[in-house]
Amino acid sequence: MNLRLQKELPDCQQFFDLYQTTGWKHPFNDQQLFQAISxxxxxxxxYKNQELIGFGRIISDGIYQALICDLIVKPEFRNHGVGTTILRALLEECRQHNILLVSLFSARGKSDFYKKFGFVERDASAPGMIWDQTKSPF
Incomplete structure (x- = not known):
């Protein structure tokens, strides 16, 4: 597959269309999601030709911690190496900056994909947590 990788942000509408293919539930509109990735x-x-077929991003302090987010591949391009190519490039960016602690959130059923790259699930004795303000008592 002729795949072109680009560090610049995609077009807002193209990203929103790609994001919609995930089925992830969210209350955000296209402008809010674009601001988030910005x-x-x-x-x-x-990209395949001019079509955005995959995306990934890193949130980081640039020194020792990074969080890989929104690794997305259009359904018809999955299992063709697109996600692997993106993830390798994201991890290489972390490696080049000597970032040793890289975390991620995995979509349901996708953890085996990340395990191939050396990711491990957190130990039950040190579980991660997430705050959801819609369920918060304050």
Missing amino acids: NSWFTLSA
């Missing part, structure tokens, strides 16, 4: 430390877009 605030990233590093982004990578994957």
Whole structure:
């Protein structure tokens, strides 16, 4: 596959259309999602011709912690190496900056994909947590 990787942000509408293919539930509109990715430390877009078919981003302090977010591949391009190419490039960016602690959120059923790259699930004795303001008592 002729895949072109680009560090610049994709077009807002193209990103929103790609994001919609995930089925992830969210209350955000296209402009809010674009603002979110615009605030990233590093982004990578994957194109086949002019079509955005994949995306991934890193939120980081640039020194020792990074969080990989929104690794998305259009359904018809999954299992063709697009996600692997994006993830490798994201991890290489972390490696080049000597970032040793890289975390991520995995969509349901996708953890085996990340395990191939050396990611491990957090130990039950040190579980991660997330705050959801819609469920918060204050």
